[in-house]
Amino acid sequence: MTAPARTRTSADLIRAEEPVLAHNYHPLPVVVARAEGTWVEDVEGRRYLDMLAGYSALNFGHRHPELIETAHRQLDRLTLTSRAFHHDLLAEFAERLARLTGLDMVLPMNTGAEAVESAIKVARKWAYEVKGVPADRATIVVAAENFHGRTTTIVGFSTDESARAGFGPFTPGFRIVPYNDLAALEAAIDETTAAVLIEPIQGEAGVVVPDDGYLAGVRALTRRAGCLFIADEIQSGLGRTGRTLAVEHESVEPDVVLLGKALGGGIVPVSAVVARRAVLGVLRPGEHGSTFGGNPLAAAVGTAVVGLLETGEFQRRATELGVVLRDGLTALVGRGVVGFRARGLWAGVDIDPAIGTGRDIGERLLREGVLVKDTHGSTIRLAPPLTITAEELRSALAAVERVLV
Secondary structure, three states: OOOOOOOOOHHHHHHHHOOOOOOOOOOOOOOEEEEEEOEEEEOOOOEEEEOOHHHHOOOOOEOOHHHHHHHHHHHOOOOOOOOOOOOOOHHHHHHHHHHHHOOOEEEEEOOHHHHHHHHHHHHHHHHHHHHOOOOOOOEEEEEOOOOOOOOHHHHHOOOOHHHHOOOOOOOOOEEEEOOOOHHHHHHHOOOOEEEEEEOOOEOOOOOEOOOOOHHHHHHHHHHHHOOEEEEEOOOOOOOOOOOOOHHHHHOOOOOEEEEOHHHHOOOOOOEEEEEOHHHHOOOOOOOOOOOOOOOHHHHHHHHHHHHHHHOOHHHHHHHHHHHHHHHHHHOOEOOOEEEEEEOOOOEEEEEOOOOOOHHHHHHHHHHOOEEOEEOOOOEEEEOOOOOOOHHHHHHHHHHHHHHOO
16 A cells, blocks of 8 residues: 655755755745735644735735635636737726826836836837937936846846846946935936936835935936936835835825836736836837736736725725834834834834844744844844734734844
């Protein structure tokens, strides 16, 4: 009689990855098998509170019932046509997303990096056709410590050597200035500048929130110079900071907004370049495309995500629970936390290096049943699903306090 197959443990599965997966990640040693809402469960049945939310891709929690129902319904109808044909959901998706962001037109893509790459192409074409920059002379100004993706063009204007080293030569045409420094930005802009591309809040850098007035200053400088303001809201947008877009905290209206992550509801990759008509209008058939961009399944889920945000419920939750998060972190300053930056349900927390690295803290929190992700040095990021309860949030903060002892 054949013996029953042995269930593979977390340790088995982690070992099995080693010889067959590229080593481009260093995950925490947890193997997730199921998830619901703000909780995930590993293959042994241990439960963890998710305080990362897929880098904001899971703003609405794991398996949000409305999004799952939408995806199931669409799977039974139509999943892909390519953009060679029209389909019946794309117009509504674009109309509602444009209205949500206060802009005019949508270029649907799949990943955040694709949205950034697309915006770079559009900005350059706009510079040549509308602004009158001489051919192949367009420049784009970016901020130091940025994170816009992992393609070769994007890492070429990163200041993170671990992202850049070994991947050159890099695409020219970018000028890097310090973040949160309007004087440096002004000095970098000239008649060749097509756009200024920045994150309203720098996520990978440790949730770096700029000074009040910085975003408004960027908007004023770009208007005066006749160049585009491109806001990368791939992590900061869609409710995370308590507003639909983080730029709304300063009542700023960019020319171009980049969205991704949460736009796919944690179900499918969906991204978009959303812009004024005069900007996206420079694209003509054959000049840019994506086989999967705007596919029916993505459009269905993306429209349902927009519907959730149209209610304002998630923006309110991020604002209200953001107070709980900020108060809890304030209480830990001087008790293992040396400082933090927060907006809405998003925080970068600097741990006393004497206590451990960010990775050390992540591993300790894993043993406490809480999932977080470290970034540079001794900084961890907290970005729970916007569906988290105040009780769950306080429980996570209590776990942070325990591991700092």
